[in-house]
Amino acid sequence: MSNTVVVTGTSTGMGKATVAKFAAEGWNVVATVRKDSDLQVHADLPNVRTLLLDVDDEGAAESFARTAVEQFGRVDALVNNAGSYQMGPVEASSMEQIHQQFQTNVFGLIAVTRAVIPFLREQRSGVIVNIASLTAEQGYPYSAVYAASKAAVVTLSEGLSLELAQFGISVRTVLPGQHATRIFTKIDMAEGEALDPYRAGIEEFFGNNAPTGSDPSVTADVIHQAVVDADPVKVHYYSAPDSTAIPRAKQILGKEGYWREFREFVHGRPTPLWKTLTPSPGDKPVEWGL
Numbered sequence: 001m002s003n004t005v006v007v008t009g010t011s012t013g014m015g016k017a018t019v020a021k022f023a024a025e026g027w028n029v030v031a032t033v034r035k036d037s038d039l040q041v042h043a044d045l046p047n048v049r050t051l052l053l054d055v056d057d058e059g060a061a062e063s064f065a066r067t068a069v070e071q072f073g074r075v076d077a078l079v080n081n082a083g084s085y086q087m088g089p090v091e092a093s094s095m096e097q098i099h100q101q102f103q104t105n106v107f108g109l110i111a112v113t114r115a116v117i118p119f120l121r122e123q124r125s126g127v128i129v130n131i132a133s134l135t136a137e138q139g140y141p142y143s144a145v146y147a148a149s150k151a152a153v154v155t156l157s158e159g160l161s162l163e164l165a166q167f168g169i170s171v172r173t174v175l176p177g178q179h180a181t182r183i184f185t186k187i188d189m190a191e192g193e194a195l196d197p198y199r200a201g202i203e204e205f206f207g208n209n210a211p212t213g214s215d216p217s218v219t220a221d222v223i224h225q226a227v228v229d230a231d232p233v234k235v236h237y238y239s240a241p242d243s244t245a246i247p248r249a250k251q252i253l254g255k256e257g258y259w260r261e262f263r264e265f266v267h268g269r270p271t272p273l274w275k276t277l278t279p280s281p282g283d284k285p286v287e288w289g290l
């Protein structure tokens with residue numbers, strides 16, 4: 001019997017690529033989208049059932065989990081991929097925007113996870129993979145709230161992995177580097193006069209750090225690896241060159257040394273050592289309209 005994976009947020013980007021990867025590997029896939037117009041997005045793939053789910057709706061999580069299990073009779077893996085990007089200085093972001101960022105990236109993810117755990121615990125097996133971000137490793141300017149939400153995903157995954165190991169359930173977190181996806185076309189951007197004092201800093205940062213991004217299939221492969229990995233203890237998976245460099249750079253520079261090098265990079269002054277340790281992804285420039 002084929003294994004079954006549930007993947008959230010699969011209309012585009014890494015979620016869509018992950019559905020394609022698992023389908024190609026012979027898995028049954030329960031994919032979620034949040035718009036009726038996206039229900040056919042995986043229509044050409046075998047063994048994929050697409051359900052509606054807005055992870056912000058915590059009240060829908062339990063009935064969603066039951067429906068997901070009913071599709072193929074069991075669930076072996078959950079990939080919490082759905083996520084959004086709130087951008088702008090903390091001062092200029094509204095508290096509503098900040099709450100919304102955590103609602104989708106953290107609370108929604110937790111609600112879906114809590115609803116699926118009983119099924120995995122009952123069968124005493126399963127893998128949960130939570131999609132974080134390389135920004136969880138250091139707070140980027142003008143994305144600090146997003147980074148904080150992804151840092152929460154990482155520490156949640158660590159603690160949860162220790163709670164669930166006794167039931168034969170593994171919990172992993174994937175930290176992707178920058179990818180060229182539609183998330184950058186849907187940014188929840190801070191607005192208004194409160195932005196004015198920050199405009200020069202924003203221009204400096206983004207002017208000095210032209211966005212590039214890997215193909216979403218790079219991370220789909222890592223997500224698949226995180227699910228099938230026989231290592232019961234491993235939690236952290238880095239994907240794409242700008243993210244896989246982080247553990248190496250931190251090991252060599254130490255935590256404080258890494259932070260100082262990162263600050264220079266943010267201000268457009270990457271040191272030769274930093275450039276060596278964190279090669280530019282170079283895959284292709286981010287096309288904001290992807």
Ligand SMILES: NC(=O)c1ccc[n+]([C@@H]2O[C@H](COP(=O)([O-])OP(=O)(O)OC[C@H]3O[C@@H](n4cnc5c(N)ncnc54)[C@H](OP(=O)(O)O)[C@@H]3O)[C@@H](O)[C@H]2O)c1
Pocket residue numbers: 008009010011012013014015033034035053054055056081082083084085104108131132133134175176177178179180181182183184186213216
């Ligand atoms: N792109 C990057 O550089 C990057 C780097 C590191 C981590 N990530 C993370 O990777 C994950 C996938 O992002 P992506 O880059 O592939 O972007 P994407 O193409 O925009 O995919 C995000 C998916 O999440 C869905 N989604 C958003 N809010 C949702 C909600 N409230 N309920 C259910 N689904 C929701 C989106 O649906 P709609 O189509 O309806 O909006 C979409 O299917 C996210 O968690 C993101 O934070 C991205």
